[in-house]
Amino acid sequence: xxxxxxxxxxxxxxxxxxxAVLGTIAGFVLLLTGIHFYENMNKVLRENEDLLDPEYIxxxxxxxxxxxxxxxxxxxxxxxxxxxxQQPFAEQVAPFISNEFPxxxxxxxxxxxxxxxxxxxxxxxxAFVDVRSDDWGWEAGKDHIPVILPQxxxxxxxxxxxxxQGLPQIPKEMIGMxxxxxxxxxxxxxATYPGRISGFSNRINSILVPYDFLxxxxxxxxxxxxPRPSRIILVSPDPTDPEIIRFIDEKGYDTIREKLKSSRLxxxxxxxxxxxxxxxxxxxxxAFLIFLLSLQLMISRSSEKIRRLNKLGYxxxxxxxxxxxxxxxxxxxxxxxxxxxxxxxxxxxxxxAAEWNMEVGASLSGTIYLVSIxxxxxxxxxxxxxxxxxxxxxxxx
Amino acid sequence: MKEVPTKGSSIWEAASFSFSQENSYLVEAPSGKGKTxxxxxxxxxRKDYSGKLFIDNRDSRNIGSAExxxxxxxxxxxxxxxxxxxxxxxxxxxxxxxxxxxxxxxxQQVRNMAAQxxxxxxxxxxxxxxxxxxxxxxxxxRALCQPFNFLFADECFSHIDKQNxxxxxxxxxxxxxxxxxxxxxxxxxxxxxxxxxxLRL
Numbered sequence: 001x002x003x004x005x006x007x008x009x010x011x012x013x014x015x016x017x018x019x020a021v022l023g024t025i026a027g028f029v030l031l032l033t034g035i036h037f038y039e040n041m042n043k044v045l046r047e048n049e050d051l052l053d054p055e056y057i058x059x060x061x062x063x064x065x066x067x068x069x070x071x072x073x074x075x076x077x078x079x080x081x082x083x084x085x086q087q088p089f090a091e092q093v094a095p096f097i098s099n100e101f102p103x104x105x106x107x108x109x110x111x112x113x114x115x116x117x118x119x120x121x122x123x124x125x126x127a128f129v130d131v132r133s134d135d136w137g138w139e140a141g142k143d144h145i146p147v148i149l150p151q152x153x154x155x156x157x158x159x160x161x162x163x164x165q166g167l168p169q170i171p172k173e174m175i176g177m178x179x180x181x182x183x184x185x186x187x188x189x190x191a192t193y194p195g196r197i198s199g200f201s202n203r204i205n206s207i208l209v210p211y212d213f214l215x216x217x218x219x220x221x222x223x224x225x226x227p228r229p230s231r232i233i234l235v236s237p238d239p240t241d242p243e244i245i246r247f248i249d250e251k252g253y254d255t256i257r258e259k260l261k262s263s264r265l266x267x268x269x270x271x272x273x274x275x276x277x278x279x280x281x282x283x284x285x286x287a288f289l290i291f292l293l294s295l296q297l298m299i300s301r302s303s304e305k306i307r308r309l310n311k312l313g314y315x316x317x318x319x320x321x322x323x324x325x326x327x328x329x330x331x332x333x334x335x336x337x338x339x340x341x342x343x344x345x346x347x348x349x350x351x352x353a354a355e356w357n358m359e360v361g362a363s364l365s366g367t368i369y370l371v372s373i374x375x376x377x378x379x380x381x382x383x384x385x386x387x388x389x390x391x392x393x394x395x396x397x
Numbered sequence: 398m399k400e401v402p403t404k405g406s407s408i409w410e411a412a413s414f415s416f417s418q419e420n421s422y423l424v425e426a427p428s429g430k431g432k433t434x435x436x437x438x439x440x441x442x443r444k445d446y447s448g449k450l451f452i453d454n455r456d457s458r459n460i461g462s463a464e465x466x467x468x469x470x471x472x473x474x475x476x477x478x479x480x481x482x483x484x485x486x487x488x489x490x491x492x493x494x495x496x497x498x499x500x501x502x503x504x505q506q507v508r509n510m511a512a513q514x515x516x517x518x519x520x521x522x523x524x525x526x527x528x529x530x531x532x533x534x535x536x537x538x539r540a541l542c543q544p545f546n547f548l549f550a551d552e553c554f555s556h557i558d559k560q561n562x563x564x565x566x567x568x569x570x571x572x573x574x575x576x577x578x579x580x581x582x583x584x585x586x587x588x589x590x591x592x593x594x595x596l597r598l
């Protein structure tokens with residue numbers, strides 16, 4: 001091997017190889033930091049669904065004077081729901097259901113001020129709920145009712161009501177400790193359950209209980225006339241679709257338009273990231289070509305020597321070995337450098353994000369290591385193949 | 398070796414011809430008659446011939462590159478007319494390049510051969526600065542650094558003086574005897590080498 005290196009490595013310009021290495025490192029770094037950024041953005045977005053909540057749109061009918069005077073029913077009819085279901089932008093559609101019996105709630109607690117209030121519950125299928133809680137759900141025999149309140153309620157209490165009334169502010173984490181009782185009043189029977197707040201929703205502006213609970217309770221206690229659903233929640237694959245706004249306007253429905261606007265941010269972010277990954281892919285592709293051509297150039301520069309070695313009994317696979325060792329070493333350097341640079345960049349990114357109160361991982365994820373190893377293997381295999389082809393061709397001539 | 402291709406004159410025209418390991422051959426012809434072509438074909442370097450070449454009863458066209466390489470390491474030694482030395486490497490490294498893949502000779506044996514051929518003082522010199530005669534002797538030693546059934550020596554004494562030629566020829570014969578190998582020499586004219594069979598192209 002010493003002699004082969006001596007023969008084949010002589011008179012070779014190493015500059016083009018340096019460029020190939022630098023180019024591949026640049027491409028790798030772009031790709032890896034792109035993936036890192038994407039992964040972390042997704043994590044941040046999942047944690048802050050209020051920021052970017054693209055898919056879920058709540059539609060209600062505008063309230064007119066007719067409803068105030070009790071002349072019309074404000075809810076959605078079955079035909080109207082069916083029509084919404086048929087819209088191309090509506091991937092999933094679910095009407096809100098509400099209680100068909102009176103509900104009240106009160107608190108008896110030393111730590112918290114006492115309340116007593118009439119109440120309503122609404123429910124949507126669990127998949128539409130943005131609060132992730134193990135407590136959420138209902139099966140017969142459960143000893144308490146999990147409840148989700150709108151985030152706005154907590155804000156209203158903490159920043160408005162409590163201060164003006166001299167009551168203590170309650171942090172989100174302590175809300176779970178708040179004990180209150182829920183009274184369900186049926187036509188003939190009455191039941192009291194402890195209630196517990198499972199979380200606060202940014203998506204649904206209502207007092208939510210599990211869907212299974214409300215259907216069960218309506219069956220057991222319900223005696224009022226079932227009202228038409230007043231709100232509908234739908235999932236749209238593309239919330240930026242102008243067709244949504246057009247349909248809602250045309251039908252005289254209403255929705256929170258701000259949410260549709262903010263969803264664009266997500267789209268733009270994803271677009272920018274895909275663009276970044278695309279650029280990284282192109283750079284890696286080009287760097288791969290430089291690698292390929294550099295090695296082919298080295299081989300063709302040594303064509304006389306390779307033929308001579310073949311005459312002396314060296315097989316083309318033996319002759320290829322020094323090139324493969326060079327390739328392997330260079331790719332190893334490329335990967336190590338790219339991972340090191342990506343780690344430094346992601347560390348800096350994490351520090352920057354921390355200044356904006358965002359938690360971004362400072363270390364690279366397993367996916368990134370897998371991607372880089374996968375890429376290196378592909379580059380190695382393709383280049384090795386091309387080296388074998390190149391030397392074989394020379395030996396055959 | 399059983400047959401050689403038939404084309405042109407003499408051997409080329411013969412219906413068939415076999416080279417046997419027991420004999421030494423001298424292929425004698427003026428330039429351009431195909432001495433080197435004949436050896437190249439039997440060494441697997443050239444495929445542009447008609448007719449058939451059998452090596453140990455195998456059609457050479459069925460022999461793949463890996464097998465040719467293996468044969469060039471263990472069965473067929475060749476002293477090329479064009480020498481095929483690497484000019485920017487020392488004579489020693491050139492020889493070792495071959496011995497490295499065959500592991501046939503010890504360094505001492507190589508040095509002894511070089512001493513016999515009077516090129517030991519030049520072993521560490523780059524081949525590029527050696528005379529053609531000196532380089533021919535390097536090529537001879539390199540070819541002997543492998544086991545072989547046949548040694549092809551293509552005008553390998555053309556630039557070596559009579560005395561050194563005789564020594565080199567003796568060295569080659571010794572190696573052939575030791576390995577029970579056949580020898581095929583080519584030459585422009587009979588240089589007084591004592592061979593079993595002389596062929597004219």
